[in-house]
Amino acid sequence: MHGRGWAVVVAGLLCRAAIGAAPAPAEPVTVIRAGTLIDGVSGSPKSNQVIVIRGNRIESVGAGAAPAGARVIDLSSVTVLPGMIDGHTHVFLQGEDPAEGGYDVQLLKYPLASRAARATVAARRALEQGFTTIRDVETEGAGYGDVGIKRAIDEGHIPGPRMFVSTRAISTTGGYNLEGYAPEVAVPKGAQLVDGPVEARKATREQLEHGADWIKVYMTHRSWVDAAGNLQSQPTLTVEELKAIVDEAHGWGKKVACHAYGNPGLKRALDGGCDSIEHGLELDDAAVAQMVKQGTWLCPTMAAYYGYWEPEGTPVGKRDRKRAEVHGPSFRRAVKAGVKIAFGSDVGGFSWKDPIAKEFPYMIQYGMTPMQAIQSATSRAAEMLGMKGQLGVVAAGAYADVVAVSGDPLKDVKALERVVFVMKDGKVFRDAMTAR
Secondary structure, three states: OOHHHHHHHHHHHHHHHHHHOOOOOOOOEEEEEEEEEOOOOOOOOEEEEEEEEEOOEEEEEEOOOOOOOOEEEEEEEEEEEEOEEEEEEOOOOOOOOHHHOHHHHHHHHOOHHHHHHHHHHHHHHHHHOOEEEEEEOOOOOOOOHHHHHHHHHHOOOOOOOEEEEOOOOEEEOOOOOOOOOOOOOOOOOOOEEEOOHHHHHHHHHHHHHOOOOEEEEEOEEEEEEOOOOOEEEEEOOOHHHHHHHHHHHHHOOOEEEEEEOOOOHHHHHHHOOOOEEEEOOOOOHHHHHHHHHHOOEEEOOOHHHOOOOOOOOOHHHHHHHHHHHHHHHHHHHHHHHOOEEOOOOOEOOEOOOOOHHHHHHHHHHOOOOHHHHHHHOOHHHHHHOOOEOOEOOOOOOOEOOEEEEOOOOOOOHHHHHOEEEEEEOOEEEEEHHHHO
């Protein structure tokens, strides 16, 4: 058949398909009436806003009328915010408190199926508390389990937040738990251990191939208080090893998060070009200046260092108290200098039974305004994740992730623990207002 003949046949088929095809169903429209709206970007709240949601996106925000026929959700008596973002979680951990099983027990005695079941509960717990997105920074010996949990959420099998996952994490020989066992006894490690730039690059490739959104690296390991009363932390990867990881990750369009407490591991992390510093317990002026210059994010995880201390006077107890002592002033220094800061709680490092929002009061105590703290968990965290304008804001074009809390978090930040409404991706997950 000549080309013209084929064209006639194809045109006829397309015409029949167009005539016989049913029109696409209209996307559902939902309207939220927000009495007070903190949109994640503005410096002050807005009153009496109408949020129009079509499908899973926000179509408009303003003082106009609701479209005819739209489903209306009345949140006029509470404070409405964007779905919050926790930039540092561990869904495969259940707290290192001995009462919760301790770290070693979780890796040695709990089968992966049990840990995955508990991770499912942890993910739901995050969403219940209004955290519609999390960056989960490694599975602590559970391999690529976070990729599976993320997929189950995305496919609608289990409820949970959007997940950006880091899979296994990377450290060096002698640079991660489990430790202290007889040398002839093989025990699992909580991270993938490498030595040398070649192994470091290969591990990065493996993790990216298997679904890592971020690469998590441990630049410091155990810490202690020295004879002079200073906090010391064991460095792990060299600058050359980290540069191989960063180069590979950036080549895939991904970023690198570095667990780092202080020098010299912290210095190596910054010199190696990491994208975020996790914890950053002891940032000196030079480190802060370098972070500002390089645009490095800080995910401080304050609250995790103010509980579960070992007995006073013991070496570990002294270390625990010293960590808390230096962390506050370090964070204040970063805030004052303009370091980019994203909210992170380290939940999983402490029990998932605790409120994630207990992080906010520490951020305010050490230099942030309440609005800055909220923005660190909304628009700022979204920017760190490469989702600026898509997550962490109540604005036209953003995903319809919306939460509401009872009270005014700008006057009482603990109101962020009183979540009464959660919408993720245009679907209502929790609505205590209607239940009333």
